[in-house]
Amino acid sequence: MPRVRALVAASLLVAPAAANPLGTYGFGSREAAMGAAMTADTTGASATFYNPAGLAMAQRLTLEIGHFNVNQRLLIDGRDTRTDPVKGLNGGVVAPGELFKIPFAFGLGVHLPDDRLSRVRTMRQDIPRWELYDNRAQLLFIGAMLAVRPVRWLSLGGGIAFLSSTRGDFAISGRAQLDSTYDSQLRHEVDADLTTVRVPYFGARVELGERLSLGLSYRGESKLDLKLDADIKGEAEKLGIVAPVRYTLGSHSFDAFQPRQLTLGASARPHPRLRANLDLTYVQWSSYESATSRSTSHLEISGVDGVLAVPPDTKPTVVKDPEFRDRLVPRVGVEGWLVDARVRVAARAGYVFERSPVPPQTGTTNFVDADRHTLSLGAGLRVPKPSDVLDGELRLDVHAAWSFLPERRTVKDNPADFVGGYRASGRQTNLGLTLGVLF
Amino acid sequence: MSARHAAWLGLLLLAAGACGTAAPPAGNDDSINPNARLGPFRPLRKPSEGTSAPQIAPASRKWDHPAALPLHEDPTDLALELFVDSGTPRVITRFELAAGPARRASITDAMVALSHAADPLGWESTDVAHPFVLRAGAETRLYYASGACIGVAVRGGDGAFVKRPEPALCADGASSWEGPLVTAPAVLADGAGWTMFYESGGAIGEAASADGFVFSRSGGAPVLTPRPPAGPLTDGGVDEPFDDARVGDPHAQRGVSSDGRSIVHVYYTGENRAGATAIGLASRFDGGPLTRSTAPVFTRYDARGPSIVQKGALTLLITGGRTNEAQATTAGGVLVGLAPATSSLPSLVAEGDDAGAP
Numbered sequence: 001m002p003r004v005r006a007l008v009a010a011s012l013l014v015a016p017a018a019a020n021p022l023g024t025y026g027f028g029s030r031e032a033a034m035g036a037a038m039t040a041d042t043t044g045a046s047a048t049f050y051n052p053a054g055l056a057m058a059q060r061l062t063l064e065i066g067h068f069n070v071n072q073r074l075l076i077d078g079r080d081t082r083t084d085p086v087k088g089l090n091g092g093v094v095a096p097g098e099l100f101k102i103p104f105a106f107g108l109g110v111h112l113p114d115d116r117l118s119r120v121r122t123m124r125q126d127i128p129r130w131e132l133y134d135n136r137a138q139l140l141f142i143g144a145m146l147a148v149r150p151v152r153w154l155s156l157g158g159g160i161a162f163l164s165s166t167r168g169d170f171a172i173s174g175r176a177q178l179d180s181t182y183d184s185q186l187r188h189e190v191d192a193d194l195t196t197v198r199v200p201y202f203g204a205r206v207e208l209g210e211r212l213s214l215g216l217s218y219r220g221e222s223k224l225d226l227k228l229d230a231d232i233k234g235e236a237e238k239l240g241i242v243a244p245v246r247y248t249l250g251s252h253s254f255d256a257f258q259p260r261q262l263t264l265g266a267s268a269r270p271h272p273r274l275r276a277n278l279d280l281t282y283v284q285w286s287s288y289e290s291a292t293s294r295s296t297s298h299l300e301i302s303g304v305d306g307v308l309a310v311p312p313d314t315k316p317t318v319v320k321d322p323e324f325r326d327r328l329v330p331r332v333g334v335e336g337w338l339v340d341a342r343v344r345v346a347a348r349a350g351y352v353f354e355r356s357p358v359p360p361q362t363g364t365t366n367f368v369d370a371d372r373h374t375l376s377l378g379a380g381l382r383v384p385k386p387s388d389v390l391d392g393e394l395r396l397d398v399h400a401a402w403s404f405l406p407e408r409r410t411v412k413d414n415p416a417d418f419v420g421g422y423r424a425s426g427r428q429t430n431l432g433l434t435l436g437v438l439f
Numbered sequence: 440m441s442a443r444h445a446a447w448l449g450l451l452l453l454a455a456g457a458c459g460t461a462a463p464p465a466g467n468d469d470s471i472n473p474n475a476r477l478g479p480f481r482p483l484r485k486p487s488e489g490t491s492a493p494q495i496a497p498a499s500r501k502w503d504h505p506a507a508l509p510l511h512e513d514p515t516d517l518a519l520e521l522f523v524d525s526g527t528p529r530v531i532t533r534f535e536l537a538a539g540p541a542r543r544a545s546i547t548d549a550m551v552a553l554s555h556a557a558d559p560l561g562w563e564s565t566d567v568a569h570p571f572v573l574r575a576g577a578e579t580r581l582y583y584a585s586g587a588c589i590g591v592a593v594r595g596g597d598g599a600f601v602k603r604p605e606p607a608l609c610a611d612g613a614s615s616w617e618g619p620l621v622t623a624p625a626v627l628a629d630g631a632g633w634t635m636f637y638e639s640g641g642a643i644g645e646a647a648s649a650d651g652f653v654f655s656r657s658g659g660a661p662v663l664t665p666r667p668p669a670g671p672l673t674d675g676g677v678d679e680p681f682d683d684a685r686v687g688d689p690h691a692q693r694g695v696s697s698d699g700r701s702i703v704h705v706y707y708t709g710e711n712r713a714g715a716t717a718i719g720l721a722s723r724f725d726g727g728p729l730t731r732s733t734a735p736v737f738t739r740y741d742a743r744g745p746s747i748v749q750k751g752a753l754t755l756l757i758t759g760g761r762t763n764e765a766q767a768t769t770a771g772g773v774l775v776g777l778a779p780a781t782s783s784l785p786s787l788v789a790e791g792d793d794a795g796a797p
Contacts, residue, residue: 416720
């Protein structure tokens with residue numbers, strides 16, 4: 001019976017929103033250092049995420065690979081919620097060329113979490129958790145993009161991003177000893193698939209002279225569909241009475257929601273050694289759909305009157321509309337270059353403000369969130385023709401970003417709420433580096 | 440790709456591999472729940488008895504309406520004194536419950552604390568029941584129901600309770616909602632005075648007092664009534680309200696919201712139209728109406744008659760109920776629930792013990 005109850009509990013679960021980690025922590029160290037204000041600037045592998053049109057600006061075959069590590073200290077009532085760190089490899093390849101004398105480029109970007117390829121953790125919707133930052137690390141991202149530059153001042157790009165998804169079945173059969181569960185003889189079968197969902201990405205970039213670029217990018221909405229079906233068949237033994245048992249459970253939920261986003265960006269170069277970027281992103285969080293599991297369950301057990309109290313079928317979860325709000329996210333970044341005959345060195349800084357899309361949690365849901373301010377710094381090194389075998393360029397970028405989530409206080413309308421009010425605050429540190437080679 | 444390209448690619452992969460780390464244990468597995476002490480409660484079990492209820496009073500005697508009071512202020516000391524009503528006619532019995540050797544709870548010093556026969560009062564019936572015990576300063580008061588009224592007794596220096604001659608509150612025939620009896624008192628005492636919640640006519644009413652001995656009704660309406668039925672009575676399944684036939688047996692305590700507002704929590708017995716009972720919770724901010732929680736706090740064993748004891752980070756729910764969940768005839772046990780439900784109580788694993796029972 002404890003196993004049955006565990007499954008009943010599992011049927012009432014919710015998966016956190018867990019949006020794409022690249023949108024939160026950045027793709028590439030140069031990009032993260034400049035507040036990810038890159039829609040009108042980026043040209044490397046990170047263009048597969050920020051603006052695929054930027055791929056068409058690439059001049060050489062480019063390989064990039066990097067790593068970032070985000071440590072999170074997210075608090076509820078002053079207690080660390082031990083939200084998972086976010087770690088992973090970023091990288092990709094950009095291959096430029098010409099087709100009918102029109103410049104084009106193919107780009108492949110990859111984010112590979114170095115903990116797990118995929119992870120799902122579910123909770124009831126009333127349990128407090130950091131909705132936008134919990135569990136979002138475990139997401140595999142692959143973006144395959146194409147870009148063309150039909151005229152010198154215009155680049156267009158687009159493609160498909162792939163996100164991993166999990167679905168599965170499991171079955172348990174055998175005899176459960178309810179008096180001594182450790183003596184149970186049960187067989188477990190798990191069948192899980194790692195499937196993908198596809199998300200469209202589009203972008204455009206306009207060069208207004210030598211000193212100003214404008215960019216526009218669109219990322220489609222996506223969410224991972226999680227399905228779990230369980231079938232338990234067997235016998236339960238209690239006080240010498242053996243009864244046939246069958247328990248079925250179906251659970252359907254969502255994970256890794258990524259809202260639709262439209263970004264307008266500008267990149268100005270008032271001086272050959274100075275660049276200033278500004279992005280403004282519209283994020284459609286209002287379409288966020290609660291990840292609470294829609295579940296059904298049924299328990300059949302007979303011949304145990306007076307011995308076992310058979311629980312009724314679980315009550316279907318009443319899924320609350322999370323009522324998230326759309327938001328505008330401003331991002332700014334600056335970059336200055338020191339030029340030497342042999343190497344070039346850059347210093348970078350950025351700032352991002354993300355207003356929380358989560359409304360006050362006065363009811364039974366507890367999607368914890370707060371506004372987020374991110375300050376970032378970084379440096380870059382460019383070494384042209386570093387050796388006889390490489391006549392392109394060697395690039396090394398590092399970044400450090402600090403996010404501050406000021407305290408947000410939640411007060412419940414119902415004084416009998418089982419969770420009650422709480423204070424939420426936090427901070428995140430993001431460190432990383434990216435190594436790139438232009439051939 | 441040329442050899443030099445492959446060489447540089449290999450260098451990149453080597454650098455990336457050096458950054459990779461092994462997966463740590465999944466974090467954030469503990470939910471954070473600021474109000475977890477309010478409930479829901481999980482039953483403390485008697486491991487040796489399987490599905491039998493986790494009673495701490497002997498099943499052979501049908502003890503009911505438990506009221507608990509900590510014996511010591513130390514938040515780590517879980518010793519309690521319990522008052523229950525039992526027998527025919529009903530008398531109130533007191534015993535002490537403490538963690539004994541081998542983590543067994545031991546019942547000691549059982550004695551009749553209050554009865555009609557030993558000290559009869561004119562307004563009482565022969566039954567003395569529904570104890571509620573309260574420590575106010577240096578004084579311990581025992582409220583009880585008898586006849587159509589609620590009385591109060593005060594513990595003297597010798598440990599015996601002495602009844603006050605006048606009742607604290609009696610049924611009011613003029614009241615539009617009350618029944619012929621008032622019963623199941625629960626009293627709050629603080630700087631603002633004394634507040635009593637009581638049951639009458641299947642609902643819960645409220646009365647106030649300046650001294651805690653004589654109460655007058657607060658308003659002309661109950662503060663909590665049965666929930667409106669959701670529809671035709673079916674099988675009492677999960678979609679049925681647990682309290683659409685009766686609410687009663689209140690137990691009140693104070694709390695504070697996250698923004699510093701004073702809250703009154705009222706635990707109560709809810710009974711549905713199928714006759715099943717469970718423990719519910721309704722709370723209010725000062726001056727506001729009672730609002731129910733989204734779910735009952737304890738639904739097992741047909742529990743009824745809650746009494747709440749807070750000890751440090753834990754809350755104990757002491758309640759009456761069945762001694763075997765699968766058999767409707769086995770009533771009369773005293774059960775213990777624990778909140779937060781994910782916590783444990785290693786020093787008090789409830790084991791029934793007849794030793795010392797009168």
